[in-house]
Amino acid sequence: MIKNKIGTKVKINLAWQATKYCLASKRHSAETSRPVQPLTSHTCQLTDAQAAALEKYLRGNDYLFREVPYARFAAAREKTNVVFYTSGKLVVQGKGTQDFVEFVLEPHILQEVKLGYETVLNPELLAPRIGVDESGKGDFFGPLCIAGVYINQDVIASWKGSGIRDSKNISGDKRIAELAGMIRQTQGCVHSVVTIGNEAYNRLYAKMKSVNTLLAWGHARVIENLMGVSYQMNPPPARAISDQFAHDKGVISKALMKLGRGIELVQRHKAEEDLAVAAASILARNEFVTRLRDLGKKFDLTFPKGASAAVDAVARQFVENQGADKLAFVAKTHFRTALRAQGLPEPPKVEWKRRRSS
Secondary structure: OEEOOOOOEEOOOHHHHHHHHHHHHHHHHHOOOOOOOOOOEEEEEOOHHHHHHHHHHHHOOOOEEEOOOOEEEEEEEOOEEEEEEOOOEEEEEOOOHHHHHHHHHHHHHHOOOOOOOHHHHOHHHHOOEEEEEEEOOOOOEOOEEEEEEEEOHHHHHHOOOOOOOOHHHOOOHHHHHHHHHHHHHOOOOEEEEEEEOHHHHHHHHHHHOOHHHHHHHHHHHHHHHHHOOHHHOOOOOOEEEEEOOOOOOHHHHHHOOOOHHHOEEEEEOOHHHOHHHHHHHHHHHHHHHHHHHHHHHHHOOOOOOOOOHHHHHHHHHHHHHHOHHHHHHOEOOOOHHHHHHOOOOOOOOOOOOOOOOO
């Protein structure tokens, strides 16, 4: 037992220390000789009890507290900034992030050992694989973009500390573009992006009558494109990983084409936590943002992302200026936004019920 600066007893997790020491030698032999940038940003979820323990630690170790919008508490000391939001999300930033996570957050708050040892604890994370993800599905304006990325052990090592993660957790189109450029330039990384423009999207939706079916076709097309250049992948991918966006996993499986049927398809919720899928989400988002911006230049209008009151306003403005017949060139016309933009009545909403598992 030891005491911190305010005399509170802190129990040291001896198992954590022993695990850290034993894994260090394994990690040392597995790491490549190329330099690795230290971690400067880290996010995770905390329980109320963990948040209380963290706030107590910060207050007892000379952290300077400040007010931050939507945060339960925020504090900083030297090179480390810590913000815990009301949503339960913890954000650690600054040059001291790596040390804070390894020597404070993991052993004393989370009571787990992960940072820097993920691949030792789970060798499957080094397996060569393809990740697939999309962007634009929930955006009224702009296309649907689906990307696929192949990674192997060398690619994973070169991305260590780069900040590649689910694009929804990356703030700013500029940062998305920077990471997308790095992904494309990484030696050994093979990638493909399929963009379904609005005209094609609306035509396919009219035929398929389902966003999930359309998405499945796009995912299958990307996997097929990548498997068509599998000779560039060394070693060959063990599997393709995708988010499970439909209740029926067979939606994508049935859409797979000739080459795609030769690889194992893994569908799971929160697939973006996998590095390959996260990289695909970045490429897909970058493609979507770029295409949306180009679309705006073509019509001399700034098209907002998502579906909101601001989107409704621009949609009405577009119809007034260009006519309702041009809406299919810039938007997904099965959205209710399209009806509102044209002053047409909306059909009653159908209550969605979760299907019970048997």
